[in-house]
Amino acid sequence: MVSKPVVSKPAVTESAPASTRQGADGQAGQPKRKPRTRAWPRPTRGYRVFQVINAIILTLVVIAVLFPFLNVLAQSFSAERFIDAGQITLWPRGFNLTTYGHVLSDPLFWNNYRNTVFYTVVATAVAMTVTTCYAYVLSKKYLRGRKLLIGIALFTMFFNGGIIPNYVLVSYLHMRDTVWAIALPNAINVFNLLVMKSFFENMPAELEEAAAVDGMDTYRILWRIVLPLSKAVIATMTLFYAVAFWNSWFAAFLYMDNQGLFTVTVYLRNIIDSVTSVSNIQQSAGTQVQIAANIQAVAVVLVAVPILFIYPFIQRYFVSGVMLGAVKG
Amino acid sequence: MHQPSRRQFLAGAGAGAAALALAACSNPPSTPSVSSKNQVGAMKTYDVGTQFKATEPLTFSIAMLSNPAYPYNANWPFFKYLKQMTNVSFNPTVIPYADYATKTATMINAGQAPMIIPKTYPGGEDEFVAGGAILPVSDYVDLMPNFQQKVAEWNLQSNLDTLRQSDGKFYLLPSLLQSVWQDYTLGVRTDILDKLGIPTPTTWTGVQSMMLAMKKEYPDKYPLSDRWNQPTPGGNFLNILSAAYGTAAGWGYQDPGNGAYWDASSGSFVFAGSMPQYKAMVTFANEMYNQGLIDPESFTQADAIALQKLTSGKSFVISENAQYVVTDQQALAAIPGATIAKLPLPQGPLGKKLAENASNRISSGGGVMVSSKALNSPNFTALMQFLDWLYYSDAGQMFAKWGVQGVTYTGSVADGTFKLEPDVDWGGLNPAGKKLLDVDYGFFNGVFVTYTGSTQLLDTQFPPAELAFQKTMSSWATSPLPPPAPLTTEQNQQVTLTGTTLMDTVQSQTLQFILGKRPLSQWDSYVSELETQGASKLVSTYNQAYSTYKTKYA
Numbered sequence: 086m087v088s089k090p091v092v093s094k095p096a097v098t099e100s101a102p103a104s105t106r107q108g109a110d111g112q113a114g115q116p117k118r119k120p121r122t123r124a125w126p127r128p129t130r131g132y133r134v135f136q137v138i139n140a141i142i143l144t145l146v147v148i149a150v151l152f153p154f155l156n157v158l159a160q161s162f163s164a165e166r167f168i169d170a171g172q173i174t175l176w177p178r179g180f181n182l183t184t185y186g187h188v189l190s191d192p193l194f195w196n197n198y199r200n201t202v203f204y205t206v207v208a209t210a211v212a213m214t215v216t217t218c219y220a221y222v223l224s225k226k227y228l229r230g231r232k233l234l235i236g237i238a239l240f241t242m243f244f245n246g247g248i249i250p251n252y253v254l255v256s257y258l259h260m261r262d263t264v265w266a267i268a269l270p271n272a273i274n275v276f277n278l279l280v281m282k283s284f285f286e287n288m289p290a291e292l293e294e295a296a297a298v299d300g301m302d303t304y305r306i307l308w309r310i311v312l313p314l315s316k317a318v319i320a321t322m323t324l325f326y327a328v329a330f331w332n333s334w335f336a337a338f339l340y341m342d343n344q345g346l347f348t349v350t351v352y353l354r355n356i357i358d359s360v361t362s363v364s365n366i367q368q369s370a371g372t373q374v375q376i377a378a379n380i381q382a383v384a385v386v387l388v389a390v391p392i393l394f395i396y397p398f399i400q401r402y403f404v405s406g407v408m409l410g411a412v413k414g
Numbered sequence: 415m416h417q418p419s420r421r422q423f424l425a426g427a428g429a430g431a432a433a434l435a436l437a438a439c440s441n442p443p444s445t446p447s448v449s450s451k452n453q454v455g456a457m458k459t460y461d462v463g464t465q466f467k468a469t470e471p472l473t474f475s476i477a478m479l480s481n482p483a484y485p486y487n488a489n490w491p492f493f494k495y496l497k498q499m500t501n502v503s504f505n506p507t508v509i510p511y512a513d514y515a516t517k518t519a520t521m522i523n524a525g526q527a528p529m530i531i532p533k534t535y536p537g538g539e540d541e542f543v544a545g546g547a548i549l550p551v552s553d554y555v556d557l558m559p560n561f562q563q564k565v566a567e568w569n570l571q572s573n574l575d576t577l578r579q580s581d582g583k584f585y586l587l588p589s590l591l592q593s594v595w596q597d598y599t600l601g602v603r604t605d606i607l608d609k610l611g612i613p614t615p616t617t618w619t620g621v622q623s624m625m626l627a628m629k630k631e632y633p634d635k636y637p638l639s640d641r642w643n644q645p646t647p648g649g650n651f652l653n654i655l656s657a658a659y660g661t662a663a664g665w666g667y668q669d670p671g672n673g674a675y676w677d678a679s680s681g682s683f684v685f686a687g688s689m690p691q692y693k694a695m696v697t698f699a700n701e702m703y704n705q706g707l708i709d710p711e712s713f714t715q716a717d718a719i720a721l722q723k724l725t726s727g728k729s730f731v732i733s734e735n736a737q738y739v740v741t742d743q744q745a746l747a748a749i750p751g752a753t754i755a756k757l758p759l760p761q762g763p764l765g766k767k768l769a770e771n772a773s774n775r776i777s778s779g780g781g782v783m784v785s786s787k788a789l790n791s792p793n794f795t796a797l798m799q800f801l802d803w804l805y806y807s808d809a810g811q812m813f814a815k816w817g818v819q820g821v822t823y824t825g826s827v828a829d830g831t832f833k834l835e836p837d838v839d840w841g842g843l844n845p846a847g848k849k850l851l852d853v854d855y856g857f858f859n860g861v862f863v864t865y866t867g868s869t870q871l872l873d874t875q876f877p878p879a880e881l882a883f884q885k886t887m888s889s890w891a892t893s894p895l896p897p898p899a900p901l902t903t904e905q906n907q908q909v910t911l912t913g914t915t916l917m918d919t920v921q922s923q924t925l926q927f928i929l930g931k932r933p934l935s936q937w938d939s940y941v942s943e944l945e946t947q948g949a950s951k952l953v954s955t956y957n958q959a960y961s962t963y964k965t966k967y968a
Contacts, residue, residue, distance in 0.1 A: 165718075166726070170722070249523045249524045252520050252521070252524040252526070253525070338510065338517065339517060339520060342506075342507040342509075343508055344480055344485065344508045344510070354512050355480075355510040355511055356482050357512075359482040359511050359512070378718055
């Protein structure tokens, strides 16, 4: 965030948006074309050096984060001979859609993609409901047995039954081959729970007291007062849960006995494994080599891109959450 | 979200196995008895040559591996015909290819295993034996006349013995091959051979001089740039080279286990990685490397890179098998006139000897485990008869492999008139065919058919070039079969620990020696490193297990 004004600095003197920016800086009465002079206090030399170095470092960080994404994107559209020769950097070479065609033309892929969306929505909804309720209760210091309840949650952070007992449990509850096998065992992530709990704890008690005085019961206080004020943490937790459910493959793989119920991550994992380890794909050799070369990149793009689109929508809650704290601080 | 790591999984699996082991201890296995309660649906008279048909409709649960090359389809004609012929249908648990072993292991350890668990390779059943969840099938082979007949006729009894556990029983119904099948060897660009006027080499020194001639013509290229380095570096190359020298490396290193090599001349197990033969092999490979014949990346690069080098003309020699040589030939289309073919397995100091161990006759294809729970089923006898028919009878193998006469194929294997129907293709045998035998019909499915059966049946799936190769190989000798040396659970744990360390050392140092990063003058210190890591102890554990087994069951 810090780097933004610095990077746009050269443009400040000439462009119109720059002057509005200055206007916002408390110089509203000044004529529009009066840049530079008193925009802000003349920075010291040391501060300028700091800004430049800051900009360079942050730009490098941005490149380091973005480059793998762009590289994978480029690979997913490139021809096999350029990929194997390691000649792909940021732009596709030998534009090629064979692997996309192979994956996207399979009805099972679309079926499994629907499953992923469905499981993610259901599981996230369940997880958010349960986690919010649990966290809210735990945030009340006067709750009897609060320490025990926290202890129970924490215990599962460090110990768990292991795969086989879990499998037996899920089987005996007849949850295999249902969405509940994915949603319920992972409904509470203890880390998320604790973050939410401390968020609720930091909320002024007076708000709730005032609502109680006005006659609201606990549930309405939670629904009408606390939750609307907790958009930032809810957005964050929803994102955490949604991304985790979206990316997960193990639960679907373990508890689903029918490929019509698998998630797209299981589907792609299966394809990746088969094309890179066995050569019995019924394709011409060229197609097969092409698929083997960039199936991983294609899989990353197909799975990661949709969930990426959630970020812009949730981003504003992060920002407002941060600002809220700053103003009141 | 909880994503269990492999370690957690192992811990869980171990705990489950231990719990089951305790449960099993309290209830010692009684003498096998198939009572009249187990006879529902079974045929009264079932023998070799009988078409199995259950006397009433039966459903068996099965672990159904779904291969992405031919994804499982509940509407495959395979199931329809199977129902018609045998009155049996399946209740499948569909499991993706990539994690088949993980899921079956979990289901078995959780006591929820399907009755039939196919696609298990010898050794894969070991971890479940102590838990008692898997049926000791050796107690029930009297229900399987076809199985018994094949074992007797093809002389496979000693092969079966290698499957026996420390209780003297075996828990896996393996695939049975009539003769050893040597598939893997080196492939070479035959057009280059023709161009340079080099005869097809038959020995390793011949391969060396062939590559020297190539190097002379193309000094800037490495003739050999190999693939199949994951998880074992130089998997195939070191396997076939070491077999020619009478030792084990690459893929063969783990046969029978953890680097213990059966030395028939001394009648005991020795440690492969410190054998003089191993040194001779490494020395030879190092010599070829020093001559610039082997790409320095040969034993570490990814398969795709190796293939890329081959198809762009940067290398001429690569590890091959019957399937790959077909796709490689197609991938070579970019180079006009380029042809590739399998070399006859190069001979080493031991002469005409196959790299594939004789145990290949029961290990190359996956076997079938049966859940112990099946024994309580009223249909148990019918289940064993069904498995016997489908996996071991000539008619069952033919059905699973090529389908139904008049629908997917014509003629018969016995008189050599076998042919796929014109519109059906498998593996490029019938390129004009629009329908794929596996994808569209569900035949030739790895769950029900593998490289198994009579040589005549196996040969039907090969193109002429492969048949010629097999003909050359058929007269060659095989390595002597290691005797059974079943380890106890404790021995197994111990040996796995030291064996893994030793394997890492042997693999890394083998490459160091070959690639000249460690001079061969340090061989003796390498051997003493192995000793420090417990090579002798490992070998003596195997020898001890062998003598225990011998005295107990001989």
